[in-house]
Amino acid sequence: MTIAQKTFPTFKQLYRKISQELLTYENKNLALHSKQETKKLHALYTYKKHLLQKQNQLTNEMDAKLKELAANPEGKKNTELKDLKLLNNIVDDKPGINLSYELNNLQNVATYLQNQREYFDLLVRYNPGLMMDQQENVNRTANRVGLEVPE
16 A cells, blocks of 8 residues: 555644644653652752751741642643644645655654653663662662661
8 A cells, every 4th residue: 555545644633643742751751850850959958957957047948948849749740842843843844745745754753752652651660770860779779688778
């Protein structure tokens, strides 16, 4: 079957599918970075609180910041893509290209993005050490041999 004989989803459907895949990717990256940032801020505020306690000063401000961090552990998810440049580069209309060829190309891009997302999800699920930081890796290794790492 040639490309001319194949039936493809409409441009609008493909555009929506590609934008959803890119949005899912963007939200996962945002969640990962916000989790790391929250962890860093918690350590910083705890350290500053400890310094204020050593100097016999009030720690109300640091307590409020720590409560705020605890109340909002994850950032909010985006409902739209922040940077449309990538999406526009993918679906950019190129003059002189056959419409069915372009729809086939967009279908391939959408399928590729979906498969890459699923592949990465499975990779993380079945290789949990892949995304661990050094401290977590040390803790798990110590637990495996029956030891506990002091805090």
